[in-house]
Amino acid sequence: MQTEPVQIIRRNGKSAFPASPVGFDEKLQANNLELISAKVDTLQVNVGKLCNQACKHCHVDASPTRTEIMSRPVIEACLNALRKYKIPTLDITGGAPELIPDFRYFVTEARKIGAKIIVRHNLTVMFEPNQTDLPEFFAENRVEVISSLPYFLQQQTDAQRGAGVFDKSVEAIKRLNVVGYGVEGSGLILNLVYNPVGAFLPPAQSQIETDFRRELKTRYNLFFNNLFTITNVPVARFLDYLRRSGNEEKYMRKLVGAFNPATVENLMCRNLISIDWTGKLYDCDFNQMLELSVSGDLPRTIFDFDLKQFANRRIATANHCFGCTAGSGSSCGGAVAS
Amino acid sequence: MHYYNEEDLARFGEIGKSRPDLFEKFMAWYQACQEDGALSKREKALIGLAVSVVVQCPYCIDAYTQSSLENGSNQEQMTEAIHLASAIRGGASLIHGIQSHNAHDKISM
Numbered sequence: 001m002q003t004e005p006v007q008i009i010r011r012n013g014k015s016a017f018p019a020s021p022v023g024f025d026e027k028l029q030a031n032n033l034e035l036i037s038a039k040v041d042t043l044q045v046n047v048g049k050l051c052n053q054a055c056k057h058c059h060v061d062a063s064p065t066r067t068e069i070m071s072r073p074v075i076e077a078c079l080n081a082l083r084k085y086k087i088p089t090l091d092i093t094g095g096a097p098e099l100i101p102d103f104r105y106f107v108t109e110a111r112k113i114g115a116k117i118i119v120r121h122n123l124t125v126m127f128e129p130n131q132t133d134l135p136e137f138f139a140e141n142r143v144e145v146i147s148s149l150p151y152f153l154q155q156q157t158d159a160q161r162g163a164g165v166f167d168k169s170v171e172a173i174k175r176l177n178v179v180g181y182g183v184e185g186s187g188l189i190l191n192l193v194y195n196p197v198g199a200f201l202p203p204a205q206s207q208i209e210t211d212f213r214r215e216l217k218t219r220y221n222l223f224f225n226n227l228f229t230i231t232n233v234p235v236a237r238f239l240d241y242l243r244r245s246g247n248e249e250k251y252m253r254k255l256v257g258a259f260n261p262a263t264v265e266n267l268m269c270r271n272l273i274s275i276d277w278t279g280k281l282y283d284c285d286f287n288q289m290l291e292l293s294v295s296g297d298l299p300r301t302i303f304d305f306d307l308k309q310f311a312n313r314r315i316a317t318a319n320h321c322f323g324c325t326a327g328s329g330s331s332c333g334g335a336v337a338s
Numbered sequence: 339m340h341y342y343n344e345e346d347l348a349r350f351g352e353i354g355k356s357r358p359d360l361f362e363k364f365m366a367w368y369q370a371c372q373e374d375g376a377l378s379k380r381e382k383a384l385i386g387l388a389v390s391v392v393v394q395c396p397y398c399i400d401a402y403t404q405s406s407l408e409n410g411s412n413q414e415q416m417t418e419a420i421h422l423a424s425a426i427r428g429g430a431s432l433i434h435g436i437q438s439h440n441a442h443d444k445i446s447m
Contacts, residue, residue, distance in 0.1 A: 153412060196407065203410035207380070211410055253348075 009291050011239065016290055018234040018242070020252045020319035027322075031261045035269070035315040037283075040307060042272035044091040044332070045070070045078050046285055047103065049277070051095040052125050055148075055161045057195070057238040059289050062095040069100040070277040077279055077302040079106070083113050085307040091272070091332065093120040093285060098131055111141045118144045120332075123172035124165055135179040144189040145181060146228070146332075147173070152215040156197045173222045182223040190223075193334075195230040199247040201258065201327050202229035205335040228334025231255075233286050233323030255322035263329030266336035269315045275302050283315045285332075286323075292316045347397045380409035387416055388423035 009016045028035060048069035051062035082090055090110045097103050097119060110117050119138065126134045138145055149169055150160050157166035173182070173190070180186030192212065196202050209227035216222040232238045234251060242248040274282040279302040282288040293300060295316045298309055329336035354361030372382060383405040390398035406416050 151412065153414075156412065198407070200404050200407045203380075203408055207378075208410045 011236070014243070016235065016239070017318050018239055018248060018252050018320055020256060020322065022256050024317050024319050024321045027256065027259055027325075028264070028317075031259075031264075033261060033264050035264060035267065035317055035321075037311060037313045037315060038270045040085075040087060040271060040273050040310050042089040042091050042268075043078060043082060043087050043275065044093060044272045044285060045106075045275045046093050046095070046288060047075075047097045047100050047106070047277060048095045050099050051122070052099065052128050053096070053122055053162055053165065055237070056241060057160055057232055059233060059236045059238060059286055060095060061236050061289070066095065068277050069095075070102070072102050072105075074275075074277065074279040074302065075102050075106050075109075077305075078275060079109050079113065081302055081305050081307075082110060082115050087307070088116055089118065090115045091118040091120070093332075096122050096125040096128075098125050098134060099128070104137065107137075107141050107143060116144065117141060118146055121145050121147050123147045123149070123169040126172045126175065127168055135175045135181065138176075139179045139181070139188055142188070144191070145176065146191045146193060148193045148195065149173075149212075150193075150195050150197050152212050152219070160195075160197045170220050170222065173216075173224070174220070177223050182225055184223075189225050191226045191228060192224045193228045193230055195232055199232075199242060199245065199251045199254075201254065202231055202330075202335075205229040205328065226334070228332075229328070229330070230332070230334065231323050231326055231330035233320050233330075235286055235320045236289055252319070252322065255326045258326035259322065260325055260327060260329060260337055262337040263325045266329065266331070267315075267324055268331035268333065268336075269324075273305070273310060279303055281305065286320055287316055290318065290320065292318060342396050344400070347400070350397075378409075380406070380411060383409045384411060384416065384419040388419040391420050392423045392427050 046060070049060055049062045049066035050064070050069050051058075051060075051066070052064055054063035078090075081087065092103075092106065094100075098121065107117055107119070121134070121138075125131055137143075147169075148161070149157060151157050154166040157169065158164065176190050177183060180188040182188070182190035194202060194208050194212065202208070205227065208229060212224070212227050216224070234242055234248070234255070239248070242251050269284040269287075272284070274285050274288050276282065276288050280288075281294050281298070281300055281302060282292065283294055287293075293316065294310075295314055298313060299305055324330045324336075328338065351361075372379065377385075383402055386398065387402035387406050390402045403416065
C-alpha cells in the first residue's frame with residue numbers, strides 16, 4: 001500500500017522528496033516486505049534546529065540563525081512518557097541540543113528516571129559560551145556521546161561541516177578522552193559517525209572503523225569506541241546539494257540499485273518514536289523534517305502518546321527511505337546488515 | 339556533440355543483445371574480479387582506478403572513482419595510485435628511448 005505524505009512540502013520550489021525511478025513502497029512489495037514497527041525501545045527527541053554549525057548535508061536545516069527550540073512543557077511530556085512506559089533509551093538530537101536552555105535539565109531528569117541517555121553531540125559546541133564543561137557534565141550523567149566526524153582528515157571534514165570544524169573536533173575529542181570517553185575500562189562511550197562527503201555510499205563499517213582507529217591514534221592520539229557509518233539520506237540540504245550538482249538522478253539510481261531486503265528488519269524506525277521540538281510524533285528524524293507524520297489514527301503528539309498504540313504500526317515511508325536500505329543499510333546506530 | 343555519453347554506462351547490458359553467451363561470460367569474470375580475495379575490495383578499486391586512467395576510459399574513471407570512495411579511500415590515496423600508473427606509463431615510453439639510442443648507435447660512427 002502506498003503511503004501518502006500527509007502534506008507535500010516543497011523546497012526551493014521543488015518537491016522536498018527525491019525523485020526515484022521506483023517508489024519505495026513498490027520496492028518493498030516486490031520483495032514481499034512490509035515495514036511494520038516492533039517494540040518501541042527508544043524515544044528520539046529532536047530538541048530543535050538551533051546549531052552553532054550549518055553543515056552542507058544537514059537534514060534538519062539547522063544553523064545559528066534558527067530559533068525553533070523545545071520548551072519545558074514538551075520536555076516534561078517526554079520525561080513523563082519515559083517514566084510511564086519505562087522506555088529504555090532517550091536519544092537527544094538537534095541542531096546542537098546543548099544550546100537549548102533546558103538541555104541539562106532534560107538530561108539530569110532523564111537520568112533520575114534511569115533511562116540510558118544518548119546525546120548527538122557535534123563536538124564544536126563545546127567551545128561555545130558556557131559549554132566548556134560538557135565533557136564533565138556528560139560523564140557525571142553517564143551520557144553516551146555520539147559525534148559526527150565524516151573523515152579523519154581536515155579537508156573532507158571542513159568541506160562538509162565548515163571551516164575550522166576539524167581542528168575543533170580533534171580538540172573536543174581530546175577533552176572527552178581526558179574525562180574517560182572512548183577509553184577502555186571507563187564505561188564512558190564515545191561513538192563516532194562517518195558519513196560520505198558527497199554523493200556516494202559509505203564503505204564497509206568495520207573497514208573504515210579500523211582506518212579511523214589507526215589514523216586518529218597515530219595522527220592525534222585520539223580514542224573512541226565504535227564508528228557508525230551513515231548513508232546521506234536525500235532530504236533537505238543534502239537533496240539541495242544533489243540537485244545543485246546534478247547528482248539527484250544518479251544518486252537515487254544508486255540507492256535503488258543497492259536496495260538490500262535484509263536491512264528492513266533492522267531499520268531504526270521499527271524501534272523508535274521521533275519527537276519534534278513542538279511535541280509532534282514521527283517514525284524517524286527524516287520523516288520529521290519532511291513533516292511526514294505517523295500514519296493512521298495514532299496520537300499525533302507526545303502529550304497524548306500511548307505506547308501500546310505504537311507497536312505494530314505501519315511506518316510512513318517515501319522515496320527518501322531508500323537511504324536507509326542501501327547496501328549494508330543505515331541508521332542512527334550505523335549499518336544494519338552485513 | 340561528443341562521442342562519450344554518461345548515460346551510456348547504464349546501457350552497457352545492451353552489448354549482450356548480440357552473443358549474450360559471451361557477454362555473460364565477461365560479466366561473470368568481471369564481477370568475480372571485484373570481490374574480496376587475496377586483495378581487498380579497496381585495493382582492487384584503486385588498481386581499477388589506476389588502470390582506468392591509463393586506458394583513458396571515462397566510464398571506468400567515473401565508476402572506479404566512486405568505487406574507491408565507497409571503499410574508504412581518499413583523494414590523496416587515489417591520486418597516488420593515478421601517479422603510479424601514469425609514471426609507469428611514462429616510464430614505459432621513456433624506456434623506448436633505448437630503442438632509439440640503439441638505432442642511433444647502429445647507424446652512427
